[in-house]
Amino acid sequence: MPDPISYLKASIAAVVASAMIVLVFRLIMRKSMHSVAAVSCVLAVGVGIVTGCRVLQFSWTWPPANALNRFLLIVLPATVILELLAAILGGGEAVNVRILGYSAPKRCGSLCALGFRLALYASVGRILLHDSVYLGDVSRGGDLGSGHPDAWNFAQTVAVFGGSFAGLIAIWGLLCRLSERAAAGSITLSLAMVIQGTGLATMMAGYIKGGSAAIPLAAALVGATFASQLLAKVVDGFDKKYLRGTIGIGVIGLCSLLCIGHYFGQLTGLRAIVLFLTPLLCWISELPGLRARPAWQKSAARMIAVTIVLSAVLFVAKQDFDREMAPLLRSVSSSDTERSLTAASSSKPSADPGVPFASKSGEKVADGRMSRTGRSRVVQTNTVKQRI
Amino acid sequence: MLRRNCTTCLMSFVMILVLSGVGRLAGASDDYAYDLVHSSVSFKARHMDISWIHGRFNDVAGNFSLDREDPTKSTFLLTIKADSVDTANAARDEHLRQPDYFDTKQFPTIEFKSTGVKVIEGGYEVTGDFTMHGKTKGIMLTLMGGKEHIFKDVKRVAFSTELKLKRSDFGFDKTQIGAIGDEAIIIIDCEGMRK
Numbered sequence: 001m002p003d004p005i006s007y008l009k010a011s012i013a014a015v016v017a018s019a020m021i022v023l024v025f026r027l028i029m030r031k032s033m034h035s036v037a038a039v040s041c042v043l044a045v046g047v048g049i050v051t052g053c054r055v056l057q058f059s060w061t062w063p064p065a066n067a068l069n070r071f072l073l074i075v076l077p078a079t080v081i082l083e084l085l086a087a088i089l090g091g092g093e094a095v096n097v098r099i100l101g102y103s104a105p106k107r108c109g110s111l112c113a114l115g116f117r118l119a120l121y122a123s124v125g126r127i128l129l130h131d132s133v134y135l136g137d138v139s140r141g142g143d144l145g146s147g148h149p150d151a152w153n154f155a156q157t158v159a160v161f162g163g164s165f166a167g168l169i170a171i172w173g174l175l176c177r178l179s180e181r182a183a184a185g186s187i188t189l190s191l192a193m194v195i196q197g198t199g200l201a202t203m204m205a206g207y208i209k210g211g212s213a214a215i216p217l218a219a220a221l222v223g224a225t226f227a228s229q230l231l232a233k234v235v236d237g238f239d240k241k242y243l244r245g246t247i248g249i250g251v252i253g254l255c256s257l258l259c260i261g262h263y264f265g266q267l268t269g270l271r272a273i274v275l276f277l278t279p280l281l282c283w284i285s286e287l288p289g290l291r292a293r294p295a296w297q298k299s300a301a302r303m304i305a306v307t308i309v310l311s312a313v314l315f316v317a318k319q320d321f322d323r324e325m326a327p328l329l330r331s332v333s334s335s336d337t338e339r340s341l342t343a344a345s346s347s348k349p350s351a352d353p354g355v356p357f358a359s360k361s362g363e364k365v366a367d368g369r370m371s372r373t374g375r376s377r378v379v380q381t382n383t384v385k386q387r388i
Numbered sequence: 389m390l391r392r393n394c395t396t397c398l399m400s401f402v403m404i405l406v407l408s409g410v411g412r413l414a415g416a417s418d419d420y421a422y423d424l425v426h427s428s429v430s431f432k433a434r435h436m437d438i439s440w441i442h443g444r445f446n447d448v449a450g451n452f453s454l455d456r457e458d459p460t461k462s463t464f465l466l467t468i469k470a471d472s473v474d475t476a477n478a479a480r481d482e483h484l485r486q487p488d489y490f491d492t493k494q495f496p497t498i499e500f501k502s503t504g505v506k507v508i509e510g511g512y513e514v515t516g517d518f519t520m521h522g523k524t525k526g527i528m529l530t531l532m533g534g535k536e537h538i539f540k541d542v543k544r545v546a547f548s549t550e551l552k553l554k555r556s557d558f559g560f561d562k563t564q565i566g567a568i569g570d571e572a573i574i575i576i577d578c579e580g581m582r583k
Contacts, residue, residue, distance in 0.1 A: 057563055065559060068487065133494075207487055209488050264491065265487065328479055
């Protein structure tokens with residue numbers, strides 16, 4: 001069952017933990033150094049996520065058995081490590097890398113980080129869908145997936161993994177490119193909003209635990225962003241572009257949550273694609289009419305554009321939730337019972353002794369419970385049609 | 389003398405052949421396939437600790453081999469498609485298929501595989517591995533029945549059992565137990581047709 005109090009506690013804990021890490025790093029490292037500042041932002045997000053997950057009492061069993069555990073125990077730590085490497089090796093003031101006594105050029109560090117990034121982005125989908133019915137034919141030689149209606153063939157598998165890889169690279173690249181032109185704070189906050197929205201949409205589609213995993217991630221991004229924004233204002237040399245690592249974590253987190261919500265939960269494909277593309281609306285600030293505006297106006301434009309699309313998606317998700325899930329959470333209302341009884345009493349007695357009543361449309365109604373069951377099936381059919 | 393010896397040898401050879409054949413027949417086990425039409429795997433769980441929610445799995449397969457002479461050699465295998473859960477409410481069934489409960493895209497089957505069989509009065513005591521939600525635990529089933537019946541030249545045998553287990557023992561999230569109780573009772577009525 002959803003527990004709003006624990007969600008609030010987890011959010012606060014993640015925000016505070018990530019903000020504290022950024023501030024503490026700045027206090028310890030008095031000298032302004034690009035790589036250290038960037039590392040502190042990435043570490044802050046990592047610590048914030050762990051703190052939030054602990055408040056939410058996520059299980060940390062190894063080996064991870066389901067997609068959510070693989071996301072928390074493999075994908076997120078790998079992403080944090082990747083962004084740490086990228087911050088250390090690929091930064092503007094990157095330290096010289098010495099391999100076997102030879103000093104490698106700075107470009108080598110950037111290439112190494114890019115190589116790690118490509119490898120991780122290519123394997124995220126495979127990690128999350130490991131041992132699932134989708135990969136039955138591919139990974140288990142047909143033992144599990146053969147005959148399963150959801151099992152993918154080779155072409156489908158390549159299309160899904162290739163698509164997610166291309167999407168990840170494109171969105172990460174475009175957001176990083178944008179962060180070079182403008183303040184990264186609003187980009188990270190927009191990303192956090194989309195992640196939180198994805199969590200809500202996943203919860204409303206019925207996968208409560210999967211949706212709640214978005215809370216620590218979004219909160220950690222918010223905490224690190226606010227702390228770095230604060231430092232950018234009061235401390236010289238703490239540039240906003242240090243948030244690039246947090247963009248990388250946010251993009252991977254968003255993609256993973258959407259993958260989990262869609263392939264294991266009931267998050268519709270259209271909704272998942274819209275949510276995945278929503279962060280790109282941050283580019284709205286580069287439109288000719290807005291490009292010359294002050295920074296705060298451009299940031300506001302980004303946030304508003306993302307909020308509008310997010311609100312629309314969540315509105316539709318809420319409607320589906322009210323139709324499908326809400327009746328499961330509330331007790332049988334008296335109005336429902338009355339409606340069933342009215343339908344039954346208005347029907348003529350059936351000639352069949354086994355069926356007490358038959359409705360006017362000819363549908364057999366045994367009692368109030370049967371009537372409710374039939375209604376829920378009709379609702380389900382309509383929902384499927386709408387989704388298609 | 390030679391003729392008598394030959395006859396004795398031939399008789400011995402025939403006797404050995406006959407005895408080995410009879411022995412093999414007596415020791416042979418009957419293999420049965422799960423008859424989905426006349427069997428059911430249903431369950432019930434407490435709702436808010438005041439009532440019971442009932443449901444069933446509609447897609448079940450399995451087979452068992454019964455060795456009447458040496459029951460310890462009997463085997464039982466049951467595979468339930470978790471996707472086929474049916475609680476007479478389509479929306480609830482969809483919710484049960486999601487990762488908060490059965491996670492059918494990750495764990496499509498629930499399986500029981502026997503590891504030992506013991507005869508008891510009126511049936512068998514079967515120990516085995518029960519796999520659900522990706523976790524395997526050793527359990528013991530008390531199978532009652534075992535009566536045989538031949539209908540239209542097909543030999544049938546049937547068993548019934550009830551199994552009580554805790555969802556949290558099988559990796560279901562404790563924080564998601566919610567209004568539906570942790571403990572569930574699984575009722576298996578299984579009829580097998582000889583292959």
